[in-house]
Amino acid sequence: xxxxxxxxxxxxxxxxxxxxxxxxxxxxxxxxxxxxxxxxxxxxxxxxxxxxxxxxxxxxxxxxxxxxxxxxxxxxxxxxxxxxxxxxxxxxxxxxxxxxxxxxxxxxxxxxxxxxxxxxxxxxxxxxxxxxxxxxxxxxxxxxxxxxxxxxxxxxxxxxxxxxxxxxxxxxxxxxxxxxxxxxxxxxxxxxxxxxxxxxxxxxxxxxxxxxxxxxxxxxxxxxxxxxxxxxxxxxxxxxxxxxxxxxxxxxxxxxxxxxxxxxxxxxxxxxxxxxxxxxxxxxxxxxxxxxxxxxxxxxxxxxxxxxxxxxxxxxxxxxxxxxxxxxxxxxxxxxxxxxxxxxxxxxxxxxxxxxxxxxxxxxxxxxxxxxxxxxxxxxxxxxxxxxxxxxxxxxxxxxxxxxxxxxxxxxxxxxxxxxxxxxxxxxxxxxxxxxxxxxxxxxxxxxxxxxxxxxxxxxxxxxxxxxxxxxxxxxxxxxxxxxxxxxxxxxxxxxxxxxxxxxxxxxxxxxxxxxxxxxxxxxxxxxxxxxxxxxxxxxxxxxxxxxxxxxxxxxxxxxxxxxxxxxxxx
Amino acid sequence: xxxxxxxxxxxxxxxxxxxxxxxxxxxxxxxxxxxxxxxxxxxxxxxxxxxxxxxxxxxxxxxxxxxxxxxxxxxxxxxxxxxxxxxxxxxxxxxxxxxxxxxxxxxxxxxxxxxxxxxxxxxxxxxxxxxxxxxxxx
Numbered sequence: 001x002x003x004x005x006x007x008x009x010x011x012x013x014x015x016x017x018x019x020x021x022x023x024x025x026x027x028x029x030x031x032x033x034x035x036x037x038x039x040x041x042x043x044x045x046x047x048x049x050x051x052x053x054x055x056x057x058x059x060x061x062x063x064x065x066x067x068x069x070x071x072x073x074x075x076x077x078x079x080x081x082x083x084x085x086x087x088x089x090x091x092x093x094x095x096x097x098x099x100x101x102x103x104x105x106x107x108x109x110x111x112x113x114x115x116x117x118x119x120x121x122x123x124x125x126x127x128x129x130x131x132x133x134x135x136x137x138x139x140x141x142x143x144x145x146x147x148x149x150x151x152x153x154x155x156x157x158x159x160x161x162x163x164x165x166x167x168x169x170x171x172x173x174x175x176x177x178x179x180x181x182x183x184x185x186x187x188x189x190x191x192x193x194x195x196x197x198x199x200x201x202x203x204x205x206x207x208x209x210x211x212x213x214x215x216x217x218x219x220x221x222x223x224x225x226x227x228x229x230x231x232x233x234x235x236x237x238x239x240x241x242x243x244x245x246x247x248x249x250x251x252x253x254x255x256x257x258x259x260x261x262x263x264x265x266x267x268x269x270x271x272x273x274x275x276x277x278x279x280x281x282x283x284x285x286x287x288x289x290x291x292x293x294x295x296x297x298x299x300x301x302x303x304x305x306x307x308x309x310x311x312x313x314x315x316x317x318x319x320x321x322x323x324x325x326x327x328x329x330x331x332x333x334x335x336x337x338x339x340x341x342x343x344x345x346x347x348x349x350x351x352x353x354x355x356x357x358x359x360x361x362x363x364x365x366x367x368x369x370x371x372x373x374x375x376x377x378x379x380x381x382x383x384x385x386x387x388x389x390x391x392x393x394x395x396x397x398x399x400x401x402x403x404x405x406x407x408x409x410x411x412x413x414x415x416x417x418x419x420x421x422x423x424x425x426x427x428x429x430x431x432x433x434x435x436x437x438x439x440x441x442x443x444x445x446x447x448x449x450x451x452x453x454x455x456x457x458x459x460x461x462x463x464x465x466x467x468x469x470x471x472x473x474x475x476x477x478x479x480x481x482x483x484x485x486x487x488x489x490x491x492x493x494x495x496x497x498x499x500x501x502x503x504x505x506x507x508x509x510x511x512x513x514x515x516x517x518x519x520x521x522x523x524x525x526x527x528x529x530x531x532x533x534x535x536x537x538x539x540x541x542x543x544x545x546x547x548x549x550x551x552x553x554x555x556x557x558x559x560x561x562x563x564x565x566x567x568x569x570x571x
Numbered sequence: 572x573x574x575x576x577x578x579x580x581x582x583x584x585x586x587x588x589x590x591x592x593x594x595x596x597x598x599x600x601x602x603x604x605x606x607x608x609x610x611x612x613x614x615x616x617x618x619x620x621x622x623x624x625x626x627x628x629x630x631x632x633x634x635x636x637x638x639x640x641x642x643x644x645x646x647x648x649x650x651x652x653x654x655x656x657x658x659x660x661x662x663x664x665x666x667x668x669x670x671x672x673x674x675x676x677x678x679x680x681x682x683x684x685x686x687x688x689x690x691x692x693x694x695x696x697x698x699x700x701x702x703x704x705x706x707x708x709x
Contacts, residue, residue: 238627239705250633252623420706466704477624478701500680528706 036097036357037129042347043337044223045272046137048130050123051300052326054148054176054424055160056441057368059116059355061427062327064305066104066571067395069564070282071496072474076568079281079304079323083571090307101329101352102305104571108389111429118328118353120163121360121368126331126353127167128361134335136222138170140229141197142300142324143278146188147176148424150379150440151372156184159371161192166367171198171218175234175241175278175301179446182246189214200231200276202261203254213249216261219270225338228265230258230294232277234301236480242447244530253283253477255291262293271341274298274334280481281323285312292316295343296334299323301481303393303423305330309348322348327426329353379437383545386434388553392425392442395471395569397486400425400442402554404525404537405488407544412452414523415509416460416490421467421483430553434545439538443525449532450525450540457514460490460522461504469500487557488523490514497563506560595657600649600684603657604695607647609686612693615640618685622698629677629702638669640689646671652681677702 070080081089083103092098100110101117131137141164146157157180164172172193177185189199202216217230235253238246258275265273272295277284280301288297292315305325312319324332330350337345372379392398397405401419408417425442428434455463467485469478484494493506507514514520525537545551564570594607604610621635636646646669647660658675669687677683677700684697 236625236627239625239703243627250627252627256621463704467706469701470703473701475624480625480703526706 036354037126037351039130039133039333039349039351041133042335043345045225045227045336045338045343046134046222047227047274047296047298047334047336048127048137048139049142049276049298049322049324049332049334050140050328050330051142051278051298051324052144052303052424053118053328054144054326055146055152055157055444056118056149056328056426057120057151057159057163057372059119059122060327060441061111061116061429062118062329063107063111063389063391063393063427064102064104065394067569068304069395069472069496069567069569071472074282074476078306078310079302080567080569082569085568085571089568092307097354098307098352101354102307107391107427108429111427114354115356117355119355119360120167120328121365122355122358123328123331123353124167124361124364125358126351130331130333131168138220138222138227138229139168140276140298141169141172142276142298143172143174143233144176144300144326144424145172145174147179148327148441148444150437150444151375153440153444153446154375155371156180157188161188162371163364163367165192165196166364169197170220171200171229171231171276173199173201173231173233173276173278175237178233178237178246178249179241180245181446182249198229200229201233202230202257203235204233204249204251207248207250217265219265219268225271226269227272227274228268228270230261230265230273230275232258232275232279234278234481235283240480240482240528242528242530245446253279253287255287258287259291259293262291266293271338272336272343277301280476280479281306281321282476282479283481284321284323285310286476288312288319288321289314291319294319295336296320296322296346298332298334300326305350305352307350320346320348322350324350326424379435379440381436382433383436383439383542384434384549384551386428386430386432386551388430388551389427390434390438391427393423393483395483396558397556398425399554399556400428401486402488402556403551404442404541405486405557406554407541408450408523408525408537409488411540411544412450412523413521414452414489415520417488417523418463419486419488419524420526421471421485423481423483434551436538436542439541439545443536443538443541445526447526447528447532448536448538449527450523450534450537451527451532452521452523452534454519455522456516457507457518457520458516460514460520461507461516464492464504465501468494468503472496472503473500487559489557491557492559493562494559495562591660594660596655597657598655600651600656603649603655604647604684604686607657607660607686609647609688609693609695612686612695615687615694615696618687618694618696620683620685620696620698622683622700625701625703626677629679631674632677632700634671634673634675634683636671636685638687638689640669640687640694643669643687643689645688647686648673648675649684649686650675650677650681651684652679653677656684
């Protein structure tokens with residue numbers, strides 16, 4: 001379905017005026033489309049926050065997860081609530097536009113009704129509108145901004161750097177940015193960002209002498225109130241991504257240093273202290289309990305669109321923890337009332353960016369058109385038609401991952417395949433053409449090599465156990481914030497009552513039990529070790545798609561889960 | 572601090588003079604602690620450890636140890652899952668500040684145990700460090 005914003009608004013207005021809903025649902029839960037983004041100003045310090053946009057300049061579809069399992073302390077608490085359990089927890093009415101924004105419920109129909117989300121031209125209009133009622137508000141970018149699309153890869157992040165400057169980003173921290181290499185990151189910060197955007201991170205040091213690589217924080221005045229923004233980059237970048245791209249830097253959570261930096265910022269007069277974090281929400285929640293003096297942690301990395309902040313008590317009082325989703329789909333707005341030198345009240349809203357409800361900003365639209373021009377024709381190539389919905393996000397295989405795995409196994413002649421548990425990657429509706437651009441949305445990284453490796457059954461199990469522990473270790477500080485490695489060819493059970501080394505069982509290949517000492521051919525991509533030379537994954541998958549022409553709905557290779565009956569993180 | 576400095580030297584070089592072969596070749600942490608004369612060490616929160624939760628590189632894991640126990644005369648580091656758990660045993664003399672900053676090698680996820688001698692008694696503190704194959708994140 002394609003219609004102009006004007007037509008869309010007319011339909012919504014007619015639907016709501018008539019008291020009935022589009023496709024049997026109330027179209028908008030909060031009045032009409034025109035005031036969907038009317039957010040009354042509150043207090044005197046406002047921060048706008050987006051994160052993990054993964055270089056999506058144009059509106060896209062993005063299906064939220066139906067698996068986001070939390071265990072131990074994380075059981076049944078945000079962000080580990082999905083579907084109806086999330087709606088109930090946050091008081092969102094089912095069948096509304098908000099329900100679509102925050103859950104995967106009835107995804108196909110709802111996506112067709114409400115249209116695409118995000119897009120920098122639409123985000124730009126929204127940022128301007130919110131800023132207009134909040135003088136001095138800062139715009140914070142939580143990172144994972146310079147990676148995730150073909151144009152970001154091919155321009156080495158320049159398209160996003162230019163777009164973010166035009167958007168008016170004030171402060172930024174990072175993660176995937178570092179996969180452009182240390183030199184490129186420094187070049188952007190020293191040239192493009194100089195005097196305009198502060199790139200901050202308290203937890204990156206040089207490997208030799210432990211010197212800070214970036215400023216730990218910046219103090220900016222909002223309505224004459226000094227506000228400190230402390231950066232927290234993704235702590236496990238050199239583990240989850242190739243460390244050879246940042247050979248001289250060491251990361252880590254560093255919450256003792258965080259405490260020092262908070263105290264330093266307070267001592268310098270900051271009345272509000274906010275952490276712009278790429279920890280992932282579970283890590284942020286733990287950190288909020290251990291470090292005192294932080295008013296709010298505005299978080300990302302785990303791509304959790306969480307409608308309201310979690311409030312964590314600590315020795316200094318309390319800290320708000322938010323997570324603002326991904327792919328340009330949301331803009332977080334935190335308004336604080338600061339009096340007598342401290343924040344005494346707040347309001348928070350995570351606004352979904354619905355492209356049909358927002359007039360695109362002309363200047364940003366022109367920038368995007370310009371930067372895409374050299375690549376647009378190539379990216380528009382229709383590789384195949386998808387008969388089913390394609391998406392990635394969720395703890396286990398998504399349909400687009402399954403497609404990548406199927407392609408890798410067939411093209412490489414492998415018994416099994418692994419694909420990383422990335423949380424980025426856009427979604428496609430059934431019947432859509434899979435373009436090269438869509439494929440790049442799933443694969444555009446600086447280490448795209450494919451591999452074919454002989455592995456024993458024991459090694460395969462070790463790898464799966466290792467990644468599973470990075471997701472389900474009961475201590476958030478020992479998680480890495482990705483999802484489970486996507487597995488092709490091998491069925492398995494995953495027992496979430498068990499610890500490391502004992503979760504993955506009953507591994508079967510073609511109906512036979514996997515043998516520990518037998519060797520199997522395993523295909524994969526995105527190796528973190530240096531020196532791989534296999535064909536880029538997008539070439540393998542593009543060839544497969546051109547050959548198939550029509551992609552039938554994928555059969556997901558999901559593990560049988562044990563020990564998670566009734567878990568709020570399973571829809 | 573004595574001549575062993577801040578741990579930039581490899582522990583083998585540092586300890587050549589007082590090489591305790593029995594302790595350094597022990598294959599489990601209980602034997603290694605006993606043979607290095609830290610047997611029966613009592614848990615103490617006065618030993619402060621700085622270790623990553625997940626190692627960026629198991630071949631070179633940074634560790635900082637500060638002992639707040641008065642009269643500390645030695646600090647030893649054990650990695651329980653290493654084939655030979657005793658990694659280093661630092662002897663402090665002339666009232667050296669009981670602080671060690673060095674790198675250790677870890678073969679796999681393991682408890683890292685630090686033991687301290689003070690006033691003829693042994694004390695200990697530990698923390699698990701995860702060693703992972705990496706990749707697949709975020």
